[in-house]
Amino acid sequence: MEFVKLLFKVSFVVLLISCKQESKTIKSDEIWLDNNGVHINAHGGGMLFYDGKYYWFGEHKIEGEKGNKAWVGVHCYSSKNLVDWKDEGIALEVITNNPEHEITEGCVLERPKVIYNSASKKFVMWFHLELKGQGYDAARSGVAVSDKVTGPFEFVKSFRPNAGRWPLNVKEIHKQPIADDVLEKYCGGKGCLPGHPDSVNILGRDFEGGQMARDQNLFVDDDGTAYHIYSSEENSTLHISKLTDDYLSDSGDFIRVFSDRYMEAPAIFKNKNKYFLIASDCTGWAPNAARMAWAPTIFGPWEELGNPCFGDESNLTFRSQSTYVLTVSGKENAFIYMGDRWNPENAIDGRYIWLPFQFSENGIPKLEWMDEWSLDYFD
Ligand code: GAL
Numbered sequence: 001m002e003f004v005k006l007l008f009k010v011s012f013v014v015l016l017i018s019c020k021q022e023s024k025t026i027k028s029d030e031i032w033l034d035n036n037g038v039h040i041n042a043h044g045g046g047m048l049f050y051d052g053k054y055y056w057f058g059e060h061k062i063e064g065e066k067g068n069k070a071w072v073g074v075h076c077y078s079s080k081n082l083v084d085w086k087d088e089g090i091a092l093e094v095i096t097n098n099p100e101h102e103i104t105e106g107c108v109l110e111r112p113k114v115i116y117n118s119a120s121k122k123f124v125m126w127f128h129l130e131l132k133g134q135g136y137d138a139a140r141s142g143v144a145v146s147d148k149v150t151g152p153f154e155f156v157k158s159f160r161p162n163a164g165r166w167p168l169n170v171k172e173i174h175k176q177p178i179a180d181d182v183l184e185k186y187c188g189g190k191g192c193l194p195g196h197p198d199s200v201n202i203l204g205r206d207f208e209g210g211q212m213a214r215d216q217n218l219f220v221d222d223d224g225t226a227y228h229i230y231s232s233e234e235n236s237t238l239h240i241s242k243l244t245d246d247y248l249s250d251s252g253d254f255i256r257v258f259s260d261r262y263m264e265a266p267a268i269f270k271n272k273n274k275y276f277l278i279a280s281d282c283t284g285w286a287p288n289a290a291r292m293a294w295a296p297t298i299f300g301p302w303e304e305l306g307n308p309c310f311g312d313e314s315n316l317t318f319r320s321q322s323t324y325v326l327t328v329s330g331k332e333n334a335f336i337y338m339g340d341r342w343n344p345e346n347a348i349d350g351r352y353i354w355l356p357f358q359f360s361e362n363g364i365p366k367l368e369w370m371d372e373w374s375l376d377y378f379d
Pocket of ligand 1: 110111282284285321
């Protein structure tokens with residue numbers, strides 16, 4: 001009898017060990033092959049959890065420096081375990097036969113994010129759009145919709161958000177135009193006065209035409225209200241902007257935050273009724289130190305918590321820039337930092353840096369490099 005018991009115990013342990021070995025690991029910076037054996041091509045991406053699967057949407061890049069522009073569109077992949085990815089094809093295609101189209105091939109179409117509107121049953125994609133041949137001057141938001149999660153998404157419009165609306169926390173100084181000679185002196189007429197506290201008056205300059213929107217993200221709160229977070233005012237200040245109920249437009253309710261902090265690559269998540277934001281500094285494709293902030297409500301007050309990264313290369317966010325924070329379905333306290341390790345010389349070879357957030361006793365999120373980890377980390 002004792003022998004049978006022992007045998008039972010041993011086989012149980014063996015079973016446990018073999019189950020453990022089966023959980024697949026996430027290895028940042030490596031080549032991540034999809035079901036066709038091709039490196040995943042979804043940069044500056046985001047995730048949507050829908051009907052039991054994760055859908056990853058990101059910029060499809062091509063080889064070389066040319067690959068930093070959009071020649072194909074937004075690529076979609078699906079997975080149940082965040083490790084095995086199925087190629088679902090191009091969810092939003094750039095337009096190849098109409099050079100006048102806002103999303104014509106060769107435009108800049110970055111940081112696409114998709115959310116699901118359960119009332120309209122539509123999948124809604126927002127992205128950062130720069131019109132072809134205009135560098136990064138257009139600073140527009142693009143919107144596309146689809147009835148199916150994997151697309152095809154149809155382009156709806158592009159625009160600068162919140163035209164004709166002042167933010168909820170506007171100050172009187174923002175409404176007063178700065179004299180042309182002052183603008184010229186400080187910033188070649190562009191409307192920014194770096195280093196001068198709260199002096200950016202681009203808000204007023206862009207009041208009528210809408211606010212600049214570059215690096216961007218979406219966040220859907222527990223009550224279904226969606227928010228658009230974007231680098232505005234020549235990248236100097238973030239805006240958090242509530243969307244309309246159909247998620248297709250800005251509602252006109254927005255705030256400006258982290259004024260003059262030049263935050264890019266924003267990503268918001270929520271844990272235990274607190275809102276968290278991770279963002280980067282503003283140094284183009286080159287990595288820099290991330291910033292973490294938290295707030296009791298999405299409209300603030302936001303408080304900066306400093307760099308969440310620890311260890312080697314923490315001052316460079318482990319050579320990556322944030323693109324999304326994934327709330328892992330069905331687990332507690334399970335949030336994944338998703339970042340891009342850009343390769344601007346050969347855009348297609350950008351790598352993905354995914355790390356689990358750890359939380360200190362007082363609930364402050366922290367990131368450490370891990371060569372390899374699995375979702376068991378959260379158990
Ligand atoms: C980064 C930004 C990227 C891309 C790049 C272009 O700062 O996060 O999405 O726009 O600049 O230089």
